[in-house]
Amino acid sequence: MVLYSFIRGIFKEALxxxxxxxxxxxxxxxxxxxxxxxxxxxxxxxxxxxxxxxxGGLREAVMMLQSGIVSGVPMxxxxxxxxxITSSFVPDMLKKGHIDLILSKPISRxxxxxxxxxxxxxxxxxSFLFLLGIIWIIVSLKTGYWNFxxxxxxxxxxxxxxxxxxxxxxxGLLSRSSILTIIxxxxxxxxxxxxxxxxxxxxxxxxxxxxxxxxAEAVLKFLYQILPKAWNMQDMCDAFITQNPIVSYQPLISxxxxxxxxxxxxxxxxxxxxY
Amino acid sequence: xxxxxxxxxxxxxxxxxxxxxKIKALENVSFNVGSGEIFGLLGPNGAGKTTLVKILxxxxxxxxxxxxxxxxxxxxxxxxRKIGYLPENHKFPNYLTGEQVIEYFxxxxxxxxxxLDKTTYKYLKIVGMDEWGTTKIKKYSxxxxxxxxxxxxxxxxxxxxxxxxxxxxxxxxxxxEIRDVLLELKKQGxxxxxxxxxxxxxxxxxxxxxxxxxxxxxxxxxxxxxxxxENKYIFxxxxxxxxxxxxxxxxxxxxxxxxxxxxxxxxxxxDVNKIIDFIRSSGILIHGVNQEKNSLESMFxxxxxxxx
Numbered sequence: 001m002v003l004y005s006f007i008r009g010i011f012k013e014a015l016x017x018x019x020x021x022x023x024x025x026x027x028x029x030x031x032x033x034x035x036x037x038x039x040x041x042x043x044x045x046x047x048x049x050x051x052x053x054x055x056g057g058l059r060e061a062v063m064m065l066q067s068g069i070v071s072g073v074p075m076x077x078x079x080x081x082x083x084x085i086t087s088s089f090v091p092d093m094l095k096k097g098h099i100d101l102i103l104s105k106p107i108s109r110x111x112x113x114x115x116x117x118x119x120x121x122x123x124x125x126x127s128f129l130f131l132l133g134i135i136w137i138i139v140s141l142k143t144g145y146w147n148f149x150x151x152x153x154x155x156x157x158x159x160x161x162x163x164x165x166x167x168x169x170x171x172g173l174l175s176r177s178s179i180l181t182i183i184x185x186x187x188x189x190x191x192x193x194x195x196x197x198x199x200x201x202x203x204x205x206x207x208x209x210x211x212x213x214x215x216a217e218a219v220l221k222f223l224y225q226i227l228p229k230a231w232n233m234q235d236m237c238d239a240f241i242t243q244n245p246i247v248s249y250q251p252l253i254s255x256x257x258x259x260x261x262x263x264x265x266x267x268x269x270x271x272x273x274x275y
Numbered sequence: 276x277x278x279x280x281x282x283x284x285x286x287x288x289x290x291x292x293x294x295x296x297k298i299k300a301l302e303n304v305s306f307n308v309g310s311g312e313i314f315g316l317l318g319p320n321g322a323g324k325t326t327l328v329k330i331l332x333x334x335x336x337x338x339x340x341x342x343x344x345x346x347x348x349x350x351x352x353x354x355x356r357k358i359g360y361l362p363e364n365h366k367f368p369n370y371l372t373g374e375q376v377i378e379y380f381x382x383x384x385x386x387x388x389x390x391l392d393k394t395t396y397k398y399l400k401i402v403g404m405d406e407w408g409t410t411k412i413k414k415y416s417x418x419x420x421x422x423x424x425x426x427x428x429x430x431x432x433x434x435x436x437x438x439x440x441x442x443x444x445x446x447x448x449x450x451x452e453i454r455d456v457l458l459e460l461k462k463q464g465x466x467x468x469x470x471x472x473x474x475x476x477x478x479x480x481x482x483x484x485x486x487x488x489x490x491x492x493x494x495x496x497x498x499x500x501x502x503x504x505e506n507k508y509i510f511x512x513x514x515x516x517x518x519x520x521x522x523x524x525x526x527x528x529x530x531x532x533x534x535x536x537x538x539x540x541x542x543x544x545x546d547v548n549k550i551i552d553f554i555r556s557s558g559i560l561i562h563g564v565n566q567e568k569n570s571l572e573s574m575f576x577x578x579x580x581x582x583x
Contacts, residue, residue, distance in 0.1 A: 005382040009368075012379075016370030097366035101427075103334045104360035104437075105383040108352050274288070274335040 090172030156237035417444030
């Protein structure tokens with residue numbers, strides 16, 4: 001009941017502030033662009049290229065196309081835009097005169113935080129489902145190959161968003177500022193976690209050109225371990241779509257742990273704070 | 276039965292983050308509020324009134340002491356099912372209509388759609404806002420927002436309602452209507468806890484009041500008790516002759532106000548009876564004897580000035 005109220009409230013807020021309209025307008029534009037971009041010749045060209053290299057046929061061509069659609073840059077743009085859109089939800093809730101009303105209701109503070117978190121995630125899930133679902137239908141209709149694994153990208157992108165949104169909740173609680181929340185989260189998302197992702201790939205590779213000091217390497221590895229691994233999760237999403245095996249679930253597990261820690265700290269802080 | 280019980284309630288705030296300095300917002304405050312009462316909490320700005328209400332509602336946490344609602348600690352979330360609250364300077368999301376505000380906060384109070392369909396317009400009508408239910412609240416005036424806030428506080432049919440400056444920004448007719456609503460709620464057996472600067476209003480509707488100053492409780496009691504000056508009596512009589520007037524002035528230390536009224540400072544009812552005997556023996560008719568009453572406002576100002 002409480003969760004439903006928060007979800008309804010957040011959808012109403014998104015509707016009233018024309019956030020939903022902006023999201024769906026922007027997504028519709030992307031869809032229209034994809035409709036025009038994916039022509040028969042594009043797919044045939046890809047298919048011929050793969051066949052010439054003996055790397056597959058139509059199935060692989062479609063997967064390659066879909067993999068490109070949800071690659072790193074589009075993922076960053078989609079998730080970042082959603083983080084910007086949702087970053088005001090917690091600071092708005094904390095405004096004097098509004099938080100008093102919420103806290104006077106028979107809802108525990110833990111439920112209030114979880115309610116806001118889940119409501120934000122549901123909003124983003126619906127938005128991604130709309131965008132990626134329609135893209136999947138368009139690609140499938142145009143190519144004639146229905147790669148159901150592509151739909152997992154909705155879950156993966158929502159998961160990436162959820163991990164980062166847990167930090168949005170905590171920073172929003174601490175700072176009560178939407179702008180600061182956006183800046184810090186986007187910095188963590190890009191470039192910090194991206195550079196750490198690249199650094200980790202470099203450390204794992206056999207060929208090492210640049211020499212890091214032992215201390216610097218330890219610090220970077222430590223930061224990589226504790227911060228969310230959005231870019232690794234995008235790789236995992238790609239592996240799902242192309243039906244390749246996932247090398248390691250460690251980035252997913254540590255990102256989920258990061259989310260759990262962020263939410264736990266948020267709940268702890270909110271439960272002891274005077275308003 | 277006490278609906279609110281407060282014992283030695285103390286609240287200290289840190290003056291600055293990471294500094295050890297403390298601001299004493301409340302210091303050893305104790306009082307009770309009984310079921311069905313309209314209780315007024317008075318005090319100058321910064322006295323700790325809103326902090327006290329916030330502690331009772333679990334919005335702020337107490338430092339020391341005990342606070343209970345319906346015999347349960349204020350930290351018990353379930354006790355809030357019996358509570359309605361109208362905060363001072365409340366902010367409803369301005370993209371909602373009046374009806375949607377009631378529904379949103381009604382749902383958070385645990386009401387189901389079926390209950391809300393039945394009660395939303397009932398409460399909007401009680402506060403005179405039923406014709407504005409479908410209008411976005413950004414078009415509402417301050418007074419309309421207060422009325423909506425009151426409807427929001429009543430929506431779950433709570434047994435105890437906290438109202439922080441409920442008539443702030445409301446015109447005199449609107450204030451009278453809100454007073455009538457509160458008196459109607461009292462008739463239904465609801466307990467109302469009122470924070471207000473408008474002492475004349477508190478005097479009109481409250482059964483009991485407490486006065487806070489600088490975080491400490493300086494007076495508590497019924498409005499009747501607080502406004503009555505125990506040892507001062509007003510006599511109204513038929514025309515007083517000069518001899519009687521002189522004796523009243525000299526022997527009974529009275530203050531004469533014209534030919535038909537005088538006031539006396541007495542030590543007890545025996546003195547009052549002595550004066551009555553004297554007046555009657557002088558052949559003067561007594562029309563009335565009343566204890567002098569001060570307005571709540573003058574009592575409040577006197578008390579605060581004494582304490583400061």
